[in-house]
Amino acid sequence: MSNLELREFHSFLEGLIEESSREQRFSIDRIVGTILSSHPQRLEKIQTQVIALGLRALVRNNCRAKVSSMNNGPDMFGHYHVGKRVAVPYKDEKGKLRWDRKRRTELSFDDLDEIIARWDDRPPHRSRDRQDFEDISRRAAPYRGQARTIGQALEMAERDGR
Incomplete structure (x- = not known):
């Protein structure tokens, strides 16, 4: 994917956000639904980058999480506000x-x-x-x-x- 394709998608996304916000309250889920249902061809062009961005966000969120699902015993950090x-x-x-x-x-x-x-x-x-x-x-x-x-x-x- 080129930077041009990403810039074009950002412009397209900005337009969708503006249009959606004028009609109703802002909703990320509604915008994502519109992209997936009405504009899948635009998403195909940047699919690899979108997946990478999503995975980066998931990794960051997991690192910030306070509770580990892999913990085998008592969590000594459990009552502290400290990420994993x-x-x-x-x-x-x-x-x-x-x-x-x-x-x-x-x-x-x-x-x-x-x-x-x-x-x-x-x-x-x-x-x-x-x-x-x-x-x-x-x-x-x-x-x-x-x-x-x-x-x-x-x-x-x-x-x-x-």
């Missing part, structure tokens, strides 16, 4: 700040320290994520020398009633 994969800052070989996504059960103490340190660079807005990570840090701190990961430290804290 967490963005962890690191410096690349050129010293540029980058972000890696790690499973929350595999976060190291260094990872947690880096996440919290990034918030120190920002205004002191107390987001729920920030509060959760700071609470995780407090609960896991006594187990720094014993646990390899934050997940293991939270299991130890749970076992010890902390």
Whole structure:
């Protein structure tokens, strides 16, 4: 697919959105239904890109999800607002700040320290994520020398009633 085809589809989509919004309340489902039922030939031209975009959205949503369907035991992160994969800052070989996504059960103490340190660079807005990570840090701190990961430290804290 060319960029021209994608731009044409965006223009077509914009027209459908405008037309649909004038007639009734805005509805994504109605617009998608119109495309699928009345304009399948337009969709065929960009089908591969639409599938890739949809898959990217599903992967992002899955990483942000709080509950894992593959969990084999108690979820030590269950009452925290922490996705299954967490963005962890690191410096690349050129010293540029980058972000890696790690499973929350595999976060190291260094990872947690880096996440919290990034918030120190920002205004002191107390987001729920920030509060959760700071609470995780407090609960896991006594187990720094014993646990390899934050997940293991939270299991130890749970076992010890902390």
